[in-house]
Amino acid sequence: MSRLKVVHTLEFLYENPAHASYNEVRISPLQEMDQTVLSSSITLDPPVPLRHSVDGFGTTVGEFELLQAHTKLHLRAETVVAVQRSAVFVPTMSVEEVCSRTLSSLELAEMMVQTPLTAPPSGVRQLAQDALEPEDVGASALALCQRVGEAIKYVSGVTTVHSTAADAWALGSGVCQDIAHVALGALRSVGIPARYVSGYLHPSREPEKGKAVAGEAHAWVEYFAGRWVGYDPTNLIPIGERHVVVGRGRDYRDVPPLRGVFDGEGSSRMEASVEVTLLA
Template sequence: MSRLKVVHSLEFVYDRPAQASYNEVRIFPVQELDQTVLASSLTLDPPMPVRSSTDGFGNTVGEFELLQPHTRMSLTAETVVAVQREEIRPPVISVADVVERTVKTMDLAETVVQTKLTEPPEDVAKIAASLMQPEDTNASARAIAERIGADIEYVTGVTTVHSSAADVWELRRGVCQDIAHVTLGALRSVGIPARYVSGYLHPSLEPQLGQTVPGEAHAWVEWFAGRWVGFDPTNSLPIGERHVVVGRGRDYGDVPPLRGVFDGDSSSRLEASVTVTLLA
């Protein structure tokens, strides 16, 4: 088991005063069987009340508005999470059985539908089909995820949050979000239910106790093979105790860390940082 402290800071800076802003944040780690939230706080500057709700995917959403002129707005979320996670080894189940179960279950059916961000180009779908082991959904999904992760180079600054799987595949470069989208498109193209996961990752393979390091707002995938299995295609490894789950959805658009609008004719700049500390 690992105990991690995650500090996620976001700041909006406007070149001219915004008259008001309305915002949603999805930066709170989830409470689930292998992940326990021990402490959590959100600090806003200027101070303002925060409403908490749950979206249609079960993610915790913080909502707040600033109804006065402002040139900056910042927030800092601090969370301590205990993670006790082992690699999931699901029972062998055929793709046909998974497909049959999918058409009978609304939650699964939603995760095989492609979105604008995950729709795969033809050659990605062909690669996925070529890696299929019809009697073993989990082995098929892992082979696909490993292949997509190997074929896309991790490079920052070449894509945006609006880049589609087709855009990324053409470049063969992108960040974790992009690699997750291409992987989702490949998995869904062969009928395997798959969902996007947002969260955090401690960047060190051997974290040092008590050392605070720059962390990562990270993204990976989960596929359904009789049960949900998490895999990080960017780093080609199963989800482990360095991963902290924040939210799940069909693609990035369902779980952005911050979504908002403001009233004014100024432009804005977003600055973000994440730090992670192994506490135990």
């Protein structure tokens, strides 16, 4: 088991004063069987009330509005979470069996629909077909995610939050969000339900206890092979005790850390940082 402290800071800066802004944040880790939230807080500057709700995918959403002129908006989320993940038993299921389950489950059916961000180009569809073992969805999904991770080089700055799986595939590079979108498109193209997961990752494979480091807002995938199985195609590893789950959805657009609108002229920009500390 690991106990991690995550501090996520977001700052919105406005070119000209915003008269009002309306915002949603999805940065609070989930309470789950293998992940226990020990403490969690979000502070806002200027200070305004924060309401909490849960969206249709089970992600915690913080909602707030600022109804006075402001030139910046600062948010700091601090969470301590205990993560204890054991090896996942993946039953052997055929594609036909998974398709049958999908027909009777709205949750699975929803995670079979391609989105503009995940729609796979022909090269990705061919990669998925080549990796498919019709009698073993679990082995197929794992091999497929590994091939995607090996095919796309992690390079920051070459894509944006609006880039698609097809964009990243054409470049042969991108960030974790892009690699997850390519993997989702590939999995869904061969009949395997898959969902986008947002969260945090301690960047060190052997973290030093008590040392705060620059962490990562991260993304990976979960595929259905009789049960949901998580895999990190960017780092080519199963989901472990360095991963902290924040939210799930069909793609990035379902789980952005901050979404909002403001009343004002000019542009805005966001600055973000994540700090992760292994406490135990």
